[in-house]
Amino acid sequence: MAGILFIISAPSGSGKSTLVNQLRSLVTGLEFSVSWTTRGPRGSEQDSREYHFTTREHFEQMIRNGEFLEYADVFGNYYGTARCTLQEAFSRGRDLLLDIDVQGASQVRARMPDSVSIFLMPPSPEVLATRLRNRSRAEGSVQEQIIERRLAKARQEIENYREYGYILVNDILDRAVEEMTAIVSAERIRRNGDAGIAADNPADRERVLRIADSCRQANSEGRVRPVLEAFGVPELSPTVE
Ligand code: ADP
Ligand code: 5GP
Numbered sequence: 001m002a003g004i005l006f007i008i009s010a011p012s013g014s015g016k017s018t019l020v021n022q023l024r025s026l027v028t029g030l031e032f033s034v035s036w037t038t039r040g041p042r043g044s045e046q047d048s049r050e051y052h053f054t055t056r057e058h059f060e061q062m063i064r065n066g067e068f069l070e071y072a073d074v075f076g077n078y079y080g081t082a083r084c085t086l087q088e089a090f091s092r093g094r095d096l097l098l099d100i101d102v103q104g105a106s107q108v109r110a111r112m113p114d115s116v117s118i119f120l121m122p123p124s125p126e127v128l129a130t131r132l133r134n135r136s137r138a139e140g141s142v143q144e145q146i147i148e149r150r151l152a153k154a155r156q157e158i159e160n161y162r163e164y165g166y167i168l169v170n171d172i173l174d175r176a177v178e179e180m181t182a183i184v185s186a187e188r189i190r191r192n193g194d195a196g197i198a199a200d201n202p203a204d205r206e207r208v209l210r211i212a213d214s215c216r217q218a219n220s221e222g223r224v225r226p227v228l229e230a231f232g233v234p235e236l237s238p239t240v241e
Helices: 016-026 056-064 083-091 100-113 123-141 142-163 172-193 202-215 221-231
Strands: 005-009 030-032 035-037 051-053 068-074 077-082 097-098 116-123 166-169
Touching: 005 016, 005 100, 005 172, 016 030, 016 097, 016 172, 035 056, 035 097, 056 068, 068 083, 068 097, 068 202, 077 100, 077 116, 083 097, 097 100, 100 116, 116 142, 116 172, 123 142, 123 172, 123 221, 142 221, 166 172, 166 202, 172 202
Parallel strands: 005 097, 005 116, 030 097, 035 051, 116 166
Antiparallel strands: 035 077, 068 077
């Protein structure tokens, strides 16, 4: 049976890495794609753990060889998902999670319509700015110019939320983790009849399905509206069921 491809996108600083790291310890049978990038390692990042770090020349050779399922230019650097990452995870009978930007997510959705896409939003620009500053401070230095650039990009990215099947707002981390875990379980139940994690009794299954359902884009209006207002993004009717 083919594995499930999960995609998560979020504006930089929303807490996506934090959420994904927590998910690692909670969900079995889910592999985390290691992307290729031409940006340099940050903080304690290690080659082939957070990313496969490489040169532009090598990345462009990989593009010419057709090695990428998707790739994009993000903040002036290339980022891409190698096709072999997907093939290897699925051949091991695992599901795969891609942490990729909105351009990459759109390419994957077009190529793999069965994929499950999740958009994580910060609660407001003020909270996002604080998180970006805190992270930069922890990594050495705060450059206000970079923070401003990322805030402007966040607004553009949030405009794409309608392309995603599920929407999470990362206000309280534990809740976002619970919702993300529920989405993985619910999709497994829906496709395989089996959650693969602690949702084996009927009450747990019911709960997981209810939580995941509340995160579907079509059901997220109430939570999403204040975020859109805070970022100044116009609200339209949902497009994805
Ligand atoms: P991303 O991967 O989306 O760029 P990070 O996971 O690096 O973002 O998170 C950015 C900063 O925000 C980090 O300092 C992280 O500890 C913090 N953070 C993440 N989620 C929350 C949350 N729910 N509440 C408060 N701080 C958070
Ligand atoms: P960062 O440099 O902060 O790790 O990541 C910057 C952005 O690049 C994030 O939005 C992240 O999701 C995105 N990204 C990471 N890997 C990939 C990838 O393989 N493809 C695409 N399209 N985006 C990626």
